[in-house]
Amino acid sequence: MSNVLDLPGNLKRALMGDSPKEIESAAGQAIEMRRPVPALGVSNAEREISDLINSLSKPGNKAVGELVDMNFRRPSMMPDMTEMSPLPTIVDAPFADGSISNPGNNPLDAMLEDIRAERNEAVAAERDADDLRERRGDGATITSAEDARNVQVVDFGAETNAQALSASDHFANLENAWKDTE
């Protein structure tokens, strides 16, 4: 969004914010982009793993953890069993009984709500930063939480400091929200 941040205040904030329609549209596109992948992944996995289980279940068939044969992977990709340590895998984890714990009523709606809140917060933070710049009159560019935090060390009086803290909090919250998604 750095290109957006270089624009004049009102235009910048208009572009940073996302209308509900924009978010809905983007969500629709993202879902259409993503949904076929796990759909295909599930069907492929069901078919191939079922075949594998049938094969492994036959008496005298392959041993568990057998080395991969040469035809399936290039020789350079052959596993070296000496390097394999007993790492935990999915086989060690018990399944949850019943439904997923705390799934939320509608995970997709909750996700979209998070995005709306973050975007609104970003716009509010940018507005605060613009106000602060206007009060300072120095045209300083504040484009990050770090910039906003640094502004606090300058004493421009109680009212301006309150603005700085507000902007700083907005950026910090936004930063934390993004970290949570990583």
Added chain:
Amino acid sequence: MTSLFDTITRKKQQDLVLDMHKRLIQKEAELGGRLFPIDNEDILRREFFCLDENTWVWHEEVRDENGDKHIYNTRYEVGPGRVLKSTNGQGQQSLGLQEAEHLLKAVRLYRERVLKQLYPNHDW
């Protein structure tokens, strides 16, 4: 002629779509991890998700007896009649019967409890 405003608006919308796409995968991984309850305080995090049409990922973060954190990323690559497993980029290993059964169950639960919840308007 395309204006700067149109260009930026389109770029912003593309960024938003990509952001949501990334979040969808993260949400799948999170919900997939909840198929397996964290019943031990030394297990810090679990994720399970479909990376692409042939790859499934099992991610686990655990703490050992010394309090050190370990992260294990296991990829299951589904091929014709077999599944290869590699953990943290180490050598690939074919899947044994027990793990294959467990993975198949996880995949089916993923469809029932993750995909149907996250994308309710589609036929799974």
